[in-house]
Structure formats: C-alpha cells, structure tokens
Amino acid sequence: MAAVQPRGRLSPADTRPARGPEDDEGLIYMQCCGQEDVELRDSQRGASVYLPAGSSEGAWPSAAPLTCAGSSNSFRSPESVEMDEIMAAMVLTSLSCSPRVHSPPQKDLLPASSSSGDMECGGGELSDSGSSGYWSWDHGSASPAPSPSVTEMDGSLGQPPDEGLHMELDYEARRYKGSGKGAYRCLWPSCGKVLNSRVGMKRHIQLHHLGGGSEHSQREEDFYYAEISSEEEPAPPSPAPTLSIGPWASCSSPLGASTPGTLASASAFSTPLSQSAPSSVWQIHTEHLYQVLASRSRSVSVGEQWLQRNSAPTRSQTISASPSRNHCTFRKGRGEAKKCRKVYGVERRDQWCTACRWKKACQRFPD
DNA sequence: AATGCCGGGCT
DNA sequence: AGCCCGGCATT
Structure with a gap:
C-alpha cells in the first residue's frame, strides 16, 4: 500500500550538503519528508523552485517556501544571519500553520515502514522535541509546504486547510493538558470511579474489574478508563479533524x-x-x-x-x-x-x- | 478449518 | 433486553 509515512527525517547528508561558501547566496535546501533532493536553486534569491524529478503534479503545491533555515550555511554575513532568522521564523510560522497534516499519500518518498495507523488523528506521535516540523510531517506523510501562495491546496477537502490542523492541535493540546492534570475515570459500567493517578486507575481496574493482575490485563485495563480534564469532554460529534468521510458515508x-x-x-x-x-x-x-x-x-x-x-x-x-x-x-x-x-x-x-x-x-x- | 457476524430464536 | 447459536461468507 502506498500509504507512505515519511517522517520528517533530516539525514545528515541532507542537512549538510558538502558545498562551498558559494552556497550562501545561491542555494537553499529544502528538506522535507525524506525527499531525496529537494532543492531550491535560485540565482536570484527566492526565485524558482525545483521539485524533485518525478513528483506527481498536484501532490506538491507549486511554490513551497519551506526551507530549513540555516541548513546549508556555515559562514554567513550578519545580514545573512538576520535573513536566516527571519526565514526561520517564517518557516516555523508556516509549519505551525501547515495545512498538510493529512494529505493524500505522497508518492514514493520513503520506503520506510509505513504504518497507516498513524494516519489516525490521535495516533500520530507528537514529538515535542526541538525539531520543529517533525510532528507535522509525521502526522501524515505531509508535504510540509504551507505556502500562502499555494493555489491548489487541499481543494478536495471541504474546509479551509488550516482548520484541520487547528482542530487537531487543539485536540492534542487538550489531550496533553488532560494528561498533565491527571484525572482518570473508570469507564466500567456503573463504576465511574475517578482517580488522579493513572497507575492507581490501572490498579483499580485490575483489581476490581479484571479480577486480579495477571499479565494480560496489563494492557487491557487501558480500555476501561479515560483521561478526563476539568473541562467537559469534547463533544464527540464534531467533524473529523483529519479524515474525510469516505465514500461509504452514504x-x-x-x-x-x-x-x-x-x-x-x-x-x-x-x-x-x-x-x-x-x-x-x-x-x-x-x-x-x-x-x-x-x-x-x-x-x-x-x-x-x-x-x-x-x-x-x-x-x-x-x-x-x-x-x-x-x-x-x-x-x-x-x-x-x-x-x-x-x-x-x-x-x-x-x-x-x-x-x-x-x-x-x-x-x-x-x- | 478458523473466524466474523447476520439473522433469528429463546428467556 | 440479554443471551445464545445456526448458518453463511470470508480468509
């Protein structure tokens, strides 16, 4: 299945191409999705974009200003540094607004193990590591291209492209916030016990509902409790943030x-x-x-x-x-x-x- | 043969 | 409503 799951890996070879100082002005490298060699080559700054050969049309927005700022520069003039900072900020901004949290599977990006399960909204791991952009790529084989000038974004999706991400982020935030707060409610019928420790809740479920603590129930009790936060639970019927309802919806x-x-x-x-x-x-x-x-x-x-x-x-x-x-x-x-x-x-x-x-x-x- | 589950029956 | 199972489709 072509459900490729590119993790936004920046291999060292990609990030640090062995080039000379002339890179400063001439080349901007764009790392994304394990794309082998996505390269912005502009003789004037910010001109044309070279997409990887064989990239399917439409899979990539035409002008993707995603650049890994500072990825190629070793020596810079102060102006260059400043410019890079600006660009880095722009990149971060655009990444955080990337509409491509769930995009159609890209063509052969990585042969990497593709677990389509990660497409699920809650399933994707949210890396909070410093590598900005990791999560967004991880979330859906996404082209991280957030260009405002993109003319043809996810037109197939009926919603503004940002919306999905915002909802998703919101969801994640709530989730993590909830976990930070640490309230867990037992979902066992007619139980509803609320504990503030996950371990305690697991133990509760094991002891009271699963009848003892054999090894198997170690995993199973996960089914029987839920994290809750002080806010009310999110209303379930809200439209799926990441996934479109398939042709079966009818x-x-x-x-x-x-x-x-x-x-x-x-x-x-x-x-x-x-x-x-x-x-x-x-x-x-x-x-x-x-x-x-x-x-x-x-x-x-x-x-x-x-x-x-x-x-x-x-x-x-x-x-x-x-x-x-x-x-x-x-x-x-x-x-x-x-x-x-x-x-x-x-x-x-x-x-x-x-x-x-x-x-x-x-x-x-x-x- | 094992599995998943629809349809229907029984209490 | 809760429970069970025959029988069929699928793997």
Missing part, C-alpha cells in the same frame, strides 16, 4: 474496511495510554453502548460513527474507485483487525467483548 453500514483495526490493536498493545486513550474511550463506549443497541436494527451506531471518523483516508481513497455500492445489504468482509476471539482466544471467552460473546460484530476492535 451507507449506514460501516464498510470502511480501513485500518483502524490495526489502530485499535496497536493502541491496545503497543504503547501506553497517551496513544490509546481516545480510541479506547470510543471503543469502550461503543462496547457498552452495544448492549443498548443490541437488539435493534443496526442503523448507525456510535461505533460506526467512530469508524467513519477514523477510517484511514489512504485506504478509503484507494477503495473509493470501486463500484458504487448503493444498497447497504452488502455484507461486510472480514476486517483485518484482530477481534476478541483472536486476541484472547476461545479459552478466555469471558474476556471478549459482549458483542463477540454474542457472535455479533465486535465492538472492542471494530474494523
């Missing part, structure tokens, strides 16, 4: 068949909460909600909304070319997510989600 059946499965699994098994919390919250909510919706017709459950919100654009976009499915009686194919049955095994059926136990569509690891 259908009430969650045909997304996208990768939140991997996502869910990843969040459940790879790493701690900070990543898994939001999706887990949704999952656990849907799971419990299932009991309410169980014997109704499956119209649009919260889980399905979750699914639609989180279905990875890469997949849904590639699939979108498939023949239109107007009627929703299409039976969902098997997702690639591990379901409770696989995860826990038949012998631990009591740990399955309710839906799985009832041989219904799994709510803990939705496709």
Whole structure:
C-alpha cells in the first residue's frame, strides 16, 4: 500500500550538503519528508523552485517556501544571519500553520515502514522535541509546504486547510493538558470511579474489574478508563479533524474496511495510554453502548460513527474507485483487525467483548 | 478449518 | 433486553 509515512527525517547528508561558501547566496535546501533532493536553486534569491524529478503534479503545491533555515550555511554575513532568522521564523510560522497534516499519500518518498495507523488523528506521535516540523510531517506523510501562495491546496477537502490542523492541535493540546492534570475515570459500567493517578486507575481496574493482575490485563485495563480534564469532554460529534468521510458515508453500514483495526490493536498493545486513550474511550463506549443497541436494527451506531471518523483516508481513497455500492445489504468482509476471539482466544471467552460473546460484530476492535 | 457476524430464536 | 447459536461468507 502506498500509504507512505515519511517522517520528517533530516539525514545528515541532507542537512549538510558538502558545498562551498558559494552556497550562501545561491542555494537553499529544502528538506522535507525524506525527499531525496529537494532543492531550491535560485540565482536570484527566492526565485524558482525545483521539485524533485518525478513528483506527481498536484501532490506538491507549486511554490513551497519551506526551507530549513540555516541548513546549508556555515559562514554567513550578519545580514545573512538576520535573513536566516527571519526565514526561520517564517518557516516555523508556516509549519505551525501547515495545512498538510493529512494529505493524500505522497508518492514514493520513503520506503520506510509505513504504518497507516498513524494516519489516525490521535495516533500520530507528537514529538515535542526541538525539531520543529517533525510532528507535522509525521502526522501524515505531509508535504510540509504551507505556502500562502499555494493555489491548489487541499481543494478536495471541504474546509479551509488550516482548520484541520487547528482542530487537531487543539485536540492534542487538550489531550496533553488532560494528561498533565491527571484525572482518570473508570469507564466500567456503573463504576465511574475517578482517580488522579493513572497507575492507581490501572490498579483499580485490575483489581476490581479484571479480577486480579495477571499479565494480560496489563494492557487491557487501558480500555476501561479515560483521561478526563476539568473541562467537559469534547463533544464527540464534531467533524473529523483529519479524515474525510469516505465514500461509504452514504451507507449506514460501516464498510470502511480501513485500518483502524490495526489502530485499535496497536493502541491496545503497543504503547501506553497517551496513544490509546481516545480510541479506547470510543471503543469502550461503543462496547457498552452495544448492549443498548443490541437488539435493534443496526442503523448507525456510535461505533460506526467512530469508524467513519477514523477510517484511514489512504485506504478509503484507494477503495473509493470501486463500484458504487448503493444498497447497504452488502455484507461486510472480514476486517483485518484482530477481534476478541483472536486476541484472547476461545479459552478466555469471558474476556471478549459482549458483542463477540454474542457472535455479533465486535465492538472492542471494530474494523 | 478458523473466524466474523447476520439473522433469528429463546428467556 | 440479554443471551445464545445456526448458518453463511470470508480468509
């Protein structure tokens, strides 16, 4: 799958091209997305932009003023330094406004391990390291090009390009703020206990709800609590910040068949909460909600909304070319997510989600 | 064969 | 509503 995930890596070779002092005025190097050799070569300052050969048209905005300021200069005149500072500020500014937090997959950028799970809004890691721009690139194989002169931004997206990022940043900020504040609420039905320590909450869930502390529940309790902040919880129905609703949106059946499965699994098994919390919250909510919706017709459950919100654009976009499915009686194919049955095994059926136990569509690891 | 889950039945 | 399972589709 071409869901390339370029991490904004600046390899030393890229950042420090072995050039002479004439670089000062002549060349500005643009590092982005592991692009092999994106180079701004202007005989007059700031003139033309050389995009990498073979870059698909439209994938890159035409004039991308992204430069890694100071990346190529060793010796500079004071004016040059000042200029670079200005440019650095501009770069930072534009990066922080980069609309490309979620862009269509770039063409062959890095052969690097592409985990499309990172496309999910909460899943991308937010590096707070000093390397500005790391996060934004990481977030979505993004061309970091934030040019104000870009004429054709994400026209496909119906919203102003900045908006997505702002919402996302807002979300992240809230998340991290929440974690800083450290309030955790147990989501176990009819429990709702609130603790201010994550460890304590884990222990609570283990002891009270998971019945002891075997190793497996180590991960599982993540499903059963959520970070909360003093503010009220964000209203779930807000439109997906990063992901467009795929062609399936018109259908009430969650045909997304996208990768939140991997996502869910990843969040459940790879790493701690900070990543898994939001999706887990949704999952656990849907799971419990299932009991309410169980014997109704499956119209649009919260889980399905979750699914639609989180279905990875890469997949849904590639699939979108498939023949239109107007009627929703299409039976969902098997997702690639591990379901409770696989995860826990038949012998631990009591740990399955309710839906799985009832041989219904799994709510803990939705496709 | 194993898995996922729809449809439907039972309590 | 909660629970279970036959049976089918998919892998």
